[in-house]
Amino acid sequence: MSELPSIITDNPTVLGIESSCDETAVAIVRGDRTIIAERIASQEAEHAPYGGVVPEIAARAHAERLAPMLEAVMADADMTLEDVDAIAATAGPGLIGGVMVGLVSAKALAMASDKPLIAVNHLEGHALSPRLADPDLGFPYLLLLVSGGHCQILLVEGVGEYRRLATTIDDALGEAFDKTAKILGLGYPGGPKVEKLALTGDASAVSLPRPLKGSKEPHFSFAGLKSAVLRAYDSGEHRSEDIAASFQQAAIDCLIDRLSHALKDLETPPSLVVAGGVAANTAIRSALEAFANKHHMRFAAPPLALCTDNAAMIAWAGCERMPLEQSDPLDFKARPRWPLDPEAEKARGAGVKA
Ligand code: KG4
Ligand code: ZN
Numbered sequence: 088m089s090e091l092p093s094i095i096t097d098n099p100t101v102l103g104i105e106s107s108c109d110e111t112a113v114a115i116v117r118g119d120r121t122i123i124a125e126r127i128a129s130q131e132a133e134h135a136p137y138g139g140v141v142p143e144i145a146a147r148a149h150a151e152r153l154a155p156m157l158e159a160v161m162a163d164a165d166m167t168l169e170d171v172d173a174i175a176a177t178a179g180p181g182l183i184g185g186v187m188v189g190l191v192s193a194k195a196l197a198m199a200s201d202k203p204l205i206a207v208n209h210l211e212g213h214a215l216s217p218r219l220a221d222p223d224l225g226f227p228y229l230l231l232l233v234s235g236g237h238c239q240i241l242l243v244e245g246v247g248e249y250r251r252l253a254t255t256i257d258d259a260l261g262e263a264f265d266k267t268a269k270i271l272g273l274g275y276p277g278g279p280k281v282e283k284l285a286l287t288g289d290a291s292a293v294s295l296p297r298p299l300k301g302s303k304e305p306h307f308s309f310a311g312l313k314s315a316v317l318r319a320y321d322s323g324e325h326r327s328e329d330i331a332a333s334f335q336q337a338a339i340d341c342l343i344d345r346l347s348h349a350l351k352d353l354e355t356p357p358s359l360v361v362a363g364g365v366a367a368n369t370a371i372r373s374a375l376e377a378f379a380n381k382h383h384m385r386f387a388a389p390p391l392a393l394c395t396d397n398a399a400m401i402a403w404a405g406c407e408r409m410p411l412e413q414s415d416p417l418d419f420k421a422r423p424r425w426p427l428d429p430e431a432e433k434a435r436g437a438g439v440k441a
Contacts, residue, residue, distance in 0.1 A: 091414050092203045095172040099409040102171045102196070103402025104157075106149040106189030107181025107209045108235065109133075109140045112398035113153070113160040115171065118406045120219055122399050124164035126156050131276060138275050139265065146184025153192055168200040173414065175405030178206035179422030180236070186421045194417050203414035205405040209396075210427045213362040214243055215407050216400035220389045227357045228387070231346065231375065234363030235261035238307045240349045241427065242357070246407045251431035252349045256299075257310035260338060261365045266313045267334050270320050271327045281331045282368050288332030293319050295337040300344045306434045307345055312337055339374045346378060358385040367394040 098118040105112040114125040130148045134140050161167065176193030179186055190206065197204040213232055218224050226248075230241045238260045240253040258266070261278055268277020273284065295315045298308035316334050319325050350356055359379040365371060372388050379386035393400060408414075 091416065092197075092201050094203050094409055094412050094414055096410045096412065099172040099406055100170060101173045101175050101205070101402040101405035101409070102160075103207075103398040103400075103405055104153070104174075104176040104189040104193050105209070105212070105396055105398040105401045106153065106185045107177045107179070108185065108396055109145050110396040111149050111152040111156060112396065113156045114398035114402045115160060115164045115166065116219070116399050116402035116406055118409065120222060120403075123166070124160045125397070125399050126160050126163070127397055128152050128156065135275050138269055140182070142182045142184055145182055146188060149185045149188040153188060157192070157196075168196060168202070171200070171202060173197075173203045173205050173405055173409060174200070175205040175207050175401050177209045177212065177401055178415075178419060179208065179425040181209055181423065183421060183423040186423070190419070190421050194419075198417060204417060204419065205408055205413070206415040206419040207401050207404045208425050208427060209401075210237060210425075211247075211249070212400040212404045214241060214249060214427065215246070215404050216362050216389045216393045217360045217387045218407070219399065219403040220393055221387050224358060224360065224387050228360045229346070229349065229353070229357050229384075231342065231359070231361045231366075232363045233260045233342075233361065233365035233371075235259060235265065237363065238309070239427075240305070240345065242353070243360070246411060247413070249427040251426070251428035252352070253305040253307060253345055254431070254434050255307040255309060256434045257308050258313060260307070260309060260342075261363070263309040263313050263334075263338065264365065267316050267331065270317050271331060278365060278368065281335065282370065284328050284331040285335045285370065286332075288326065288328030288330070290332040290336035292329035293325050293333035295319065295333050297337055297340045297344065300341060304435075305345065305348055307341060309338070309341070312341075335368075335370055339371055342371065343374060343378050346375075350382060356382050356384045358387060360387045362389060362394065364395040367391045
C-alpha cells in the first residue's frame with residue numbers, strides 16, 4: 088500500500104457517508120461545526136412490511152441511492168472533490184452489506200481524489216455528535232449511548248479515548264422500544280410511535296419489572312421488560328397506551344438507576360451527554376436532564392436530527408480525527424462488530440452487541 092495522503096489539520100472540510108443500517112446519508116461538515124450540505128434517505132417504506140430491517144434489502148437500497156446522493160450533496164454545497172479535505176465513512180459496526188457499500192464508495196472517492204480516508208466507528212460518530220452541536224462541550228463526559236443496536240455508558244475522555252463502563256447483557260433499549268411497538272401493533276420504526284402513544288397513557292397502570300435495578304454489576308438488561316410487555320398485552324387487561332407509558336417509565340427508571348451506579352465510581356461528575364436514536368425521546372431527555380441537574384452535572388443532548396443515524400456525525404468524527412493526523416489505509420476492513428472500547432471487560436450474557 089502506498090503512503091497515506093497528507094492531512095489538513097486546520098479547519099478541515101470532510102465528506103461523510105453513513106450506511107450501516109437503514110438510512111443512506113451523505114454530509115459535508117467543516118471543522119468549525121458548519122454543516123455545509125446534508126441529505127438523508129430513510130428506507131422505512133422498504134422495511135415496514137417486514138416489521139424490521141432486512142439486511143439484503145438495506146444493502147441494495149444503499150447501493151441504489153448512494154451515488155446519486157453523493158452527486159446531489161456536492162451540488163448542494165457547490166463543491167467538487169477538490170474542495171474536500173478527507174472522505175469519512177462508517178466502517179462498522181452495523182449490517183455488513185450496507186457498511187461495505189458506504190466504505191467501498193468512500194475508498195473509491197479517496198483514491199480518485201488522493202484525499203485521506205477516515206474509517207469511522209459508527210458508535211464514535213454518535214459519541215462525538217453532541218460536540219458538533221455544542222461548541223462548549225469539552226472532555227471528559229459521561230455518555231449514555233442508546234440506539235437500536237447499543238445501550239452503553241461510556242466515559243469519553245478525548246477523541247479515540249472511550250472507556251466503557253456499562254453495556255446491555257441482552258437487548259438494546261431501541262430494540263426494546265421496537266419490540267414493544269411490534270407487540271402493540273404500532274409498526275416500524277417503533278420508538279417514536281411508542282413515545283407518542285405513551286403521551287396519552289398512565290405510566291403507573293401496568294406493573295412492569297426494572298431489570299438489574301439496584302444490581303452491583305453496572306450493566307443494563309431489557310429482555311425481561313420486553314417479555315413482561317408481551318405478557319401484559321396478552322392478558323387483555325390493559326390499554327395499549329398504558330402499556331406504552333408504563334414501558335417507557337420502566338426504561339427511564341433503569342437508565343437513571345444505572346447512571347447513578349456509574350456515577351458512584353467517578354470522583355468528579357463530568358457532564359452528562361445522551362446520544363443515539365433513543366436520545367430523540369423527549370421523556371427520556373427530560374428525565375436525564377433532571378438527573379443531571381440533581382447531580383450538578385452539565386447536560387447536553389444533540390438536536391433530534393443528530394440523534395438518529397445521519398452522516399453529519401460521521402463527517403464530524405472525521406473533523407475531530409483530522410487534527411490528530413489519523414487516517415486509514417485503503418485496505419481497511421469493514422467490521423460488522425467493532426467495540427469502541429476493546430479493553431472493556433465482557434459483560435455476562437451472550438447477546439452483547441459490538
Ligand atoms: O441510532 P439509530 O438511528 O440507529 C442505530 O444505530 O441503531 O437508532 C435507532 C433506534 C431505533 O430502535 C428507534 O426505535 C429508536 O432509535 N428511536 C427511538 C425514538 N426515535 C428513534 N426510541 C424511543 N423514542 C424515540 N423518539
Ligand atoms: Zn446509530
